[in-house]
Amino acid sequence: MPTHRPSQEKLTLIPANARGLQTNIGDLAHSFIIPHNPDIIATVETFLNPTIPANFGHIQGYSRWHRRDRAYGTFGAIAVCFREGLAVEALEVEMDRHLEMMFFRLWKSRHKTILLCVCYRPQWQGNDPIHFFHSNIDTLLLQHNCNHLIVVGDMNQHLVARQFEDLLTEYGLNNNVNFPTHISGSSLDPVITDLPEDVITCLPLGMVGSLDHFAVLTTISTTVVRDEATARVNWLGLVEIGTA
Template sequence: MIIFKIISHGGRGTLCMGWYRPPSQGIALVDFIVDNLDRLMTVHQCENIIILGDLNPPGINNTFNSLLATFDLTNHITFPTHRSGSSLGPIVTDFPPPLKCTARPRVPPLPSLPVVAGTRLTPLFTNEAEVRVTLNALEDTEAVGPDGVSPRVLRRCSGELVCTLTKIFKATLRHNIESSEIRLLFEGTTLAPQEEMKILGVTYDSKLTFRTHITQLARTAAGKLASLRRISCLLDARGHEFLYKSQVHSSLEYSCLA
């Protein structure tokens, strides 16, 4: 229960009580109001009373009606407020009439939307210029797509990829097919997709992550560094630098992806 005082423009005080009575609570809340309403009105210097909230009157109708009769109060909710047909949320005051509360009008159902048959969506088209602009606008911080290809790789390889990607996009838009269903032909022969392919010492994977290439490169460099460390006692500073640049650094710089 919450109790507060409302002061009108003319200085008149109105005691406002908001309550909630669970159905299992019994008549304790109503008895409290009956026993303390006069004292609350006197202490807070109020001339009128408003009681509202969720009282769940069914089951305590006799006690509730006794409250109304004792303090000459009026329940202004005379219509059902629950789908069961009962009135659960009374608004009780000692204000003189007229004070009229009406049920909210039933909201009419929304009209059904017309179904337009035989309509076709406008087909989508693209070209190499649009694809090139989109690739060049990619940022390194953007997330990768479902194919797992880094935006950085797509942007830097846009010149080589724009033609192929445009063909794939056009075929997908034209036939409404998945990219995995596209078959590439070379001189009448269907090219089977491969997960990895090594070209000029660089291992390319199907998603252009270069994980296999980087792993192999790191393993090779680590082996060469271990060999260099084992013979380091036989070399001076110039010998260390010469072997590092010729054996380790050169392999790291070859086809560098950075």
């Protein structure tokens, strides 16, 4: 467990489809990170691969990028960085090689934790990421002793709309993005949580570079997250657990 930083009143995230982090990191920093000063920057479609140095794109005041590069093909990949001093732990989660997800545990107070997942689901991938969530959400929350869940990224959920909605319904989750995140008018970049809707705000920002996805400014009021237990069904074990 990392050294705990005193509780802060809010947690801010900027999920963004970078469509090439090497090309667009300058715009990401100057148009989004500097003006909004987020705690977490979560990028997908970084196009990074293992030939790119580990210290690439380091932003002052933030950690190095935690990366899940594609070891095969091109495009895709994930990179996440955190404000220095934020209480966070990168988690090793076993999954099939073709799945593009990263998991982290965040401490919003000394005894309350959030499981953060950053996910990229390419259009060709079908239901595999959603099936992974169905099979593993409760296990991961229990295994890592997390109270709440946040999933961000580009899921292209319009192509698997029924399965996506079933996931939200069965696990009591909300997609807090109710606006288009793509130049086509589609909403492809959800912010999924089991947090009360009144503590989280999502706002559209501009496009990273001259591309087609809008970044999303996500603010969570950590001081008013309810502490009472909420009913949650573990669909694997069919047992009810508390996730305050």
